[in-house]
Amino acid sequence: MRPKNDRFLRALLREPVDCTPVWLMRQAGRYLPEYCETRRRAGDFLSLCKSPSLACEVTLQPLARYDLDAAILFSDILTVPDAMGLGLYFAEGEGPKFERPLREEWAIRDLQAPDPNVHLRYVMDAVAEIRRALADSVPLIGFSGSPFTLACYMVEGGGSADFRTLKTMLYDRPDLLHRILEVNAQAVTDYLNAQIECGAQAVQLFDTWGGALSAAAYNEFSLNYLQKVVQGLKKTHNGERIPCIVFTKGGGQWLEAIASIGCDAVGLDWTTDIGDARRRIGDKVALQGNFDPMALFASPDKVAAEARRIVDSFGGGSGHVFNLGHGINQFTPPENVTTLVDTVHNHSRKNSRQSS
Ligand code: CP3
DSSP states (O other): OOOSOOHHHHHHTTOOOSSOOBOOTTOSSTTSHHHHHHHHHHSSHHHHHHOHHHHHHHHHHHHHHSOOSOEEOOOOTTHHHIIIIIOEEEETTTEEEESSOSOSHHHHHHOOOOOHHHHTHHHHHHHHHHHHHHTTSSOEEEEEEOHHHHHHHHHHSBOOSSOHHHHHHHHHOHHHHHHHHHHHHHHHHHHHHHHHHHTOSEEEEEETTGGGSOHHHIIIIIIHHHHHHHHHSOSEETTEEOOEEEEETTOGGGHHHHHTSSOSEEEOOTTSOHHHHHHHHTTTSEEEEEEOGGGGGSOHHHHHHHHHHHHHHHOSSSOEEEEESSOOOTTOOHHHHHHHHHHHHHHHHHHHHHHO
């Protein structure tokens, strides 16, 4: 059964909509005081991810405040390498780190895809609990990191400004990186299919670092494995289509290639004009994006103007899911999100009247 508000699913499948649906990457997070309060109760971020009931609580928080058209599972992309035994931890103020980064040839040979129903049981339990709590009000999005973006963190052992270790491996020992990506592609496919079985109604692949590659390396090391995952995903569950969104940050110059791997929608960061993107690939896929998250720091009238500009740039008809071009910043004024969400709905409702 489709949820009561199914605009998000309809836009992804390019079916008619009454107005443009909107959700925000990282919509549950530190810019919300209620999130900070729940995180304090959990003790730390990872404990929050590993508690299905607290993960459910924070997933619902942005929906209580804003008129959003989808919920996204509260978790992190790095739970998958954690389940592979790399030992994820968050050093205060330093972002994610791994106790055992993946560098030795023997460790790469030994790497295995985890069974999501065993090693990521807490995520599956969260998905099921969130679906029950949503009671078919809006759809629930499941997600995973892309095989390549996960490999970046696994090999570097954390975030990186230049990906020196990863790129040294890519150029010197591409065989080792391919081995990691093969395992990651299997892990991500199994993980997303398990989320779908537990109730995720759409899925998104976050390829945050694909845009750091040369065009040739992007095809060989990121897009190839995104394609493997997309081709291995369950396309329907309980008779409903499960749309899949692929988001490569910095992938604007490769949109045609991304649109041809079998996904239903392509995510755009803020550097591509969404009207141009529609002319390039809008007959193949839906588009998601592409509001600069930093524009949320401007005054409400400027936030509204920028939202209208993007809605107008996409133009009439279906096939647009409004979103930010990357995750929301932790210092974002929460009241500006109200302006953003309401402007997208009101302005696009006007547009859809004009075009019908
Ligand atoms: O969108 C959502 O609301 C769902 C939750 C979600 C989180 N992380 C929660 C989170 C999602 C979809 C992610 C994805 C994620 N995680 C990505 C891909 C998208 C992107 O933003 O590029 C990446 C690269 C990560 C890895 C990660 N997790 C980093 C680099 C950090 C630290 C940076 C930061 O913003 O603090 C995290 C931590 C993290 N993941 C937080 C949240 C809410 C903040 C943790 C906290 O509460 O302290």
